[in-house]
Amino acid sequence: xxxxxxxxxxxxxxxxxxxxxxxxxxxxxxxxxxxxxxxxxxxxxxxxxxxxxxxxxxxxxxxxxxxxxxxxxxxxxxxxxxxxxxxxxxxxxxxxxxxxxxxxxxxxxxxxxxxxxxxxxxxxxxxxxxxxxxxxxxxxxxxxxxxxxxxxxxxxxxxxxxxxxxxxxxxxxxxxxxxxxxxxxxxxxxxxxxxxxxxxxxxxxxxxxxxxxxxxxxxxxxxxxxxxxxxxxxxxxxxxxxxxxxxxxxxxxxxxxxxxxxxxxxxxxxxxxxx
Numbered sequence: 001x002x003x004x005x006x007x008x009x010x011x012x013x014x015x016x017x018x019x020x021x022x023x024x025x026x027x028x029x030x031x032x033x034x035x036x037x038x039x040x041x042x043x044x045x046x047x048x049x050x051x052x053x054x055x056x057x058x059x060x061x062x063x064x065x066x067x068x069x070x071x072x073x074x075x076x077x078x079x080x081x082x083x084x085x086x087x088x089x090x091x092x093x094x095x096x097x098x099x100x101x102x103x104x105x106x107x108x109x110x111x112x113x114x115x116x117x118x119x120x121x122x123x124x125x126x127x128x129x130x131x132x133x134x135x136x137x138x139x140x141x142x143x144x145x146x147x148x149x150x151x152x153x154x155x156x157x158x159x160x161x162x163x164x165x166x167x168x169x170x171x172x173x174x175x176x177x178x179x180x181x182x183x184x185x186x187x188x189x190x191x192x193x194x195x196x197x198x199x200x201x202x203x204x205x206x207x208x209x210x211x212x213x214x215x216x217x218x219x220x221x222x223x224x225x226x227x228x229x230x231x232x233x234x235x236x237x238x239x240x241x242x243x244x245x246x247x248x249x250x251x252x253x254x255x256x257x258x259x260x261x262x263x264x265x266x267x268x269x270x271x272x273x274x275x
Contacts, residue, residue, distance in 0.1 A: 003237035005030035008089045010081065012072055012130065013099030015042035018148060018196055021229035022096070023065070027053060029233065033065035034085045037099065040069035072099050072126030075133070082133040092137040094236065097127035097147040097170075102163045105207035112209035116162040119205070123166035128173060135186075142185035144239055146232075147174050151192050151249035155256055157267050178241075187239035191232055194246035195222040195270075 009026055013019040015037035023035055027050045035043045044067055051064045066088045070077040085092050101122045103115050110116075127147055138145065152160055153167030171190055178188035204212045228245060235243040244250045248266060256263045 003239075004233070006032060007093040008032045008034070008085065008091055009094040009096060010034040010036065010085055010092060010134070011096045011098055012036045012070075012126075013148075014046060015039045018193065018225045018228050018232075019096075019098040020046055021225040022098070022232060024050065024053070025226075025229045025233055027065070029237075031094075032063060032089055034068060034081070034088070035065045036068050036070050036072075036081055038069060038071050040067065043067045043069060072097075072130050073121045075129045078126075078130040079133045081130070082137065086137060091141050092134055092143060093141050094144045094146060095131065095134045095138060096236075097130060097145070099126055100148065102160065102204045103206075104159055104204040104212055106159055107161045109207040110162075111207050115205045115207075115209050116165075118209075119162045120166045120169065123163070124169040124173065127170055131177070135181075138186050139181075139184045144187040144189060144236070145174065145177070145181075146189045146191065146236055147171075148191045148193065149174075151194050151244060151246065151252065154192060154244070154249065155252055155263055155267060158271050160271070189236060189240055190242050191235070192242070192244045192249060193223065193228050194244075194249050196225055196228050196245075 004026060009031045011019055011023050011026070011033065014023050014035040019037065023033055023046060027033060033050070035046055037043055047065050047067050066084065068081050068084050070081045072078055082092065099122065101119055103119050105115070131145055134145075137143070147170055149171050150163075150167040152164040153171040155164075157164045171192075174188050174190055181188065206212055223245060231245055232243060234240075244253070248270075252263050252266065255266075
């Protein structure tokens with residue numbers, strides 16, 4: 001895809017879900033990838049899958065991705081990831097902050113308040129740490145920052161209060177950063193998916209801070225990670241400002257201003273129905 005060919009792209013949370021699907025799509029667009037997540041084995045599997053695609057389509061594909069396991073909640077590991085990217089490719093064009101986690105509990109049923117801290121560290125502080133490490137190189141390339149937020153960052157969502165708070169924070173942070181970086185030629189793109197089929201739901205923390213183990217979503221009725229990635233590609237390629245993947249998400253931005261009670265009911269029904 002024009003605008004992505006030969007771009008050096010770092011993707012966090014690349015081992016599964018949206019990150020994995022987006023990495024595969026970017027590889028087919030000719031991007032030069034750095035794949036990062038905590039699970040090195042799954043990253044290796046993804047790199048092998050991309051390499052097999054490159055063997056079939058060698059003229060349309062970039063080199064085999066660099067794999068670098070890192071936890072974005074640790075600033076030192078964020079710095080190491082960026083330095084490895086520069087050492088390998090010599091530059092950085094696009095940083096995609098995709099790593100995330102979620103929770104699934106009413107606030108009054110939350111017995112372990114550390115859940116709030118953990119979700120905020122992964123979803124907000126992690127992207128902030130990594131972006132800080134990457135900024136000198138993104139300024140040099142007049143590059144782009146992409147953050148995968150959520151429609152939950154645009155309105156309140158019951159049983160996901162800590163998650164919604166973290167996504168509100170990340171949208172506010174990157175909207176502010178966009179203004180700060182305008183004169184440096186660095187674009188900021190915020191992606192707000194609606195519910196997407198992903199392992200993240202199975203690992204959502206319950207009120208006791210334990211993984212659910214089973215997705216509470218009706219996955220047959222929500223967007224696949226592959227479809228979400230295909231929606232993201234053109235927005236990233238044109239350095240767009242914002243993508244909201246669902247009609248209800250787009251309408252919700254305006255209805256929240258004129259009919260806030262209606263948005264509350266829509267959010268309640270969405271959680272109750274599981275899609």
